[in-house]
Amino acid sequence: MTAKAGVKRLTKDDWTAAAMSALAEGGIAAVAIEPLATRLGTTKGSAYWHFDNREALVRATLERWERLHTEAVIETIEADRSAPADRLRRLFNTVLDNKKEAQVEMALLASSDDPLVAAAVRRVNERRLSYLAMLFSQLGYTEAQAKRRAVLAHSIYLGQAQLTRAVPDVLPQTPAARRAHVEDALRTMTVPPGAA
Amino acid sequence: MTAKAGVKRLTKDDWTAAAMSALAEGGIAAVAIEPLATRLGTTKGSAYWHFDNREALVRATLERWERLHTEAVIETIEADRSAPADRLRRLFNTVLDNKKEAQVEMALLASSDDPLVAAAVRRVNERRLSYLAMLFSQLGYTEAQAKRRAVLAHSIYLGQAQLTRAVPDVLPQTPAARRAHVEDALRTMTVPPGAA
DNA sequence: GCAGTTCCATACGGCACCGTATGGTCCTAC
DNA sequence: GTAGGACCATACGGTGCCGTATGGAACTGC
Numbered sequence: 545m546t547a548k549a550g551v552k553r554l555t556k557d558d559w560t561a562a563a564m565s566a567l568a569e570g571g572i573a574a575v576a577i578e579p580l581a582t583r584l585g586t587t588k589g590s591a592y593w594h595f596d597n598r599e600a601l602v603r604a605t606l607e608r609w610e611r612l613h614t615e616a617v618i619e620t621i622e623a624d625r626s627a628p629a630d631r632l633r634r635l636f637n638t639v640l641d642n643k644k645e646a647q648v649e650m651a652l653l654a655s656s657d658d659p660l661v662a663a664a665v666r667r668v669n670e671r672r673l674s675y676l677a678m679l680f681s682q683l684g685y686t687e688a689q690a691k692r693r694a695v696l697a698h699s700i701y702l703g704q705a706q707l708t709r710a711v712p713d714v715l716p717q718t719p720a721a722r723r724a725h726v727e728d729a730l731r732t733m734t735v736p737p738g739a740a
Numbered sequence: 741m742t743a744k745a746g747v748k749r750l751t752k753d754d755w756t757a758a759a760m761s762a763l764a765e766g767g768i769a770a771v772a773i774e775p776l777a778t779r780l781g782t783t784k785g786s787a788y789w790h791f792d793n794r795e796a797l798v799r800a801t802l803e804r805w806e807r808l809h810t811e812a813v814i815e816t817i818e819a820d821r822s823a824p825a826d827r828l829r830r831l832f833n834t835v836l837d838n839k840k841e842a843q844v845e846m847a848l849l850a851s852s853d854d855p856l857v858a859a860a861v862r863r864v865n866e867r868r869l870s871y872l873a874m875l876f877s878q879l880g881y882t883e884a885q886a887k888r889r890a891v892l893a894h895s896i897y898l899g900q901a902q903l904t905r906a907v908p909d910v911l912p913q914t915p916a917a918r919r920a921h922v923e924d925a926l927r928t929m930t931v932p933p934g935a936a
Numbered sequence: 937g938c939a940g941t942t943c944c945a946t947a948c949g950g951c952a953c954c955g956t957a958t959g960g961t962c963c964t965a966c
Numbered sequence: 967g968t969a970g971g972a973c974c975a976t977a978c979g980g981t982g983c984c985g986t987a988t989g990g991a992a993c994t995g996c
Contacts, residue, residue, distance in 0.1 A: 553962090553973070570853050573769055578953055588955085589974045597955070653902045654850015657766050662906070669907045692924050695910060699899025706849050706898045707891065710858070711865045714891060728888050735931045749943070749992085774983055784985085785944045793985070 554586060556594045556604065563605040568647035572655035575602055599660065606664040609652070613645055614668045618675055628682040629734070635679075636726050639701055643712075646705035653702070673698055683734065697733055750782060752790045752800065759801040764843035768851035771798055795856065802860040805848070809841055810864050814871055824878040825930070831875075832922050835897055839908075842901035849898070869894055879930065893929055 562584055566574040577591045577598055584590070595601045621635050639645075656662045676694035685693060707715055716722040758780055762770040773787045773794055780786070791797045817831050835841075852858045872890035873883075881889060903911055912918040 571767070571850060574853075576953065577955090587975050588953095589976080592955070593973055598953090650850055650852075653906060654767060654846055656846075656906055657770075665906045669903065670910070673907075673910055692921060695900075695903065695921075696896060696925060696928065699896045699903060700892060701899065702902045703895025703898035703900075704891075706902075707865065707895060710849060710852055710861045711869075714866070714869055725888060725891075729892060732892065732928060732931060735928060772983065773985090783945055785946080788985070789943055794983090 554584060554590055554594075557608075558584065559591065559594055559601060560605045560608045563601060564608060564648060567605065567609075567651050568644060569651075571651045572602070572658055572661060575605060577601065602658075602660055606652075606660060609648060610664055610668055613648070614671050618671075628679050632679050632683070632734070633726075633730060636697075636730055637723075640704055640726055640729075641708075641722055643708055646708045649702070649705045650709050669698070685736075693733060700729060700733075750780060750786055750790070753804075754780065755787065755790055755797060756801045756804045759797060760804060760844060763801065763805075763847050764840060765847075767847045768798070768854055768857060771801060773797065798854075798856055802848075802856060805844060806860055806864055809844070810867050814867075824875050828875050828879070828930070829922075829926060832893075832926055833919075836900055836922055836925075837904075837918055839904055842904045845898070845901045846905050865894070881932075889929060896925060896929070 559580070562580050563575045566576075566580060566583070575598070577588055581587050581591055591601065595604065617635075617638065621631050621638070626634075652661055652665055656665050673691075673694045676697050677690045680690035680693045680697075681687065683690075704715070716725045755776070758776050759771045762772075762776060762779070771794070773784055777783050777787055787797065791800065813831075813834065817827050817834070822830075848857055848861055852861050869887075869890045872893050873886045876886035876889040876893075877883065879886075900911070912921045
């Protein structure tokens with residue numbers, strides 16, 4: 545739990561980190577103890593020392609993901625207390641081009657037949673939606689409007705993540721084009737409902 | 741290939757149909773011959789008669805998906821030649837609440853580490869994006885604008901599909917609410933870029 | 937009604953992963 | 967410097983799936 549460098553002597557975190565990489569590449573099925581052990585240059589013995597079984601490893605990996613990809617992001621955005629519109633902009637910019645994050649996202653949403661994954665995904669989505677709804681309501685939308693916008697905005701993020709993985713070349717490539725795309729999405733999203 | 745009812749004597753289509761159901765539920769990993777055989781009340785012998793190996797079954801299943809969930813939809817929409825805006829509306833309505841379809845969609849986008857899946861997913865996404873871009877350009881958008889709108893619209897669809905699977909209860913439940921949601925999305929999407 | 941084809945059942949070997957058991961090595965404390 | 971615990975290696979049996987082989991059943995034409 546406290547060891548750090550060296551060549552041997554792994555920690556739980558070493559395992560969950562490796563598991564998240566594997567998850568991003570090969571889906572939840574790739575979070576398998578024996579392959580991970582090889583990858584880590586160790587053996588199953590280590591895994592079954594740190595975790596009761598595969599399920600415990602998966603569980604720990606999911607918790608790590610929840611922490612890093614939801615709470616940490618929200619905290620960062622909320623850290624400097626700028627105007628809601630700016631926070632929304634920073635959020636979109638932060639989140640709409642994180643390829644590695646998108647990988648994990650997809651792998652998880654895909655494997656949501658696994659009850660462990662389904663539960664984690666549900667918590668994360670609800671958390672994000674409620675945060676987005678709060679931002680939109682601070683922008684002057686009614687409750688109902690804000691909720692719908694939150695769903696739309698989050699859908700865009702999720703869809704974008706999928707496209708990033710599946711057909712990356714249809715998305716803007718240069719930083720400038722990417723910025724234009726984000727601005728366009730943002731302008732579209734923040735148009736008051738009722739304008740046709 | 742021509743047999744139809746009876747209790748026994750399966751066809752290739754029986755297998756790919758069962759495979760698509762399994763795919764929707766358990767991801768690409770669930771397209772496994774022995775479990776499917778059990779499910780179909782037969783044995784592997786049947787599978788290996790109709791298909792060379794598992795890969796051939798997966799390939800056939802993906803082709804079926806491409807046909808049913810892309811070409812068929814586009815043909816239906818294009819069948820009656822109404823105004824672009826109406827076609828877009830019908831498309832959104834058709835596509836934004838097909839739970840079963842969304843299941844398969846997610847399962848596939850998730851398993852796109854598999855090269856077979858990746859190729860199919862790429863083809864389907866490109867086809868859809870180009871069709872959407874065409875619709876938007878018919879609505880008066882420039883090429884670049886239409887492309888961006890296509891990406892946004894398709895992202896919304898993909899994101900919605902994920903939410904349908906992961907947190908279904910945050911989406912509108914009643915037909916009326918669903919209609920309102922679709923109209924809202926549509927109005928948002930068809931706002932000219934430049935309006936803030 | 938018999939031969940050939942079409943389709944399926946069964947049995948087998950192989951591989952990848954899970955989880956257990958058990959012994960070995962290193963680290964720390966005293 | 968030795969005892970106990972923390973950490974890992976190795977070997978084993980079990981399970982689920984793949985793919986092959988081979989022997990039927992069921993239909994088909996003649």
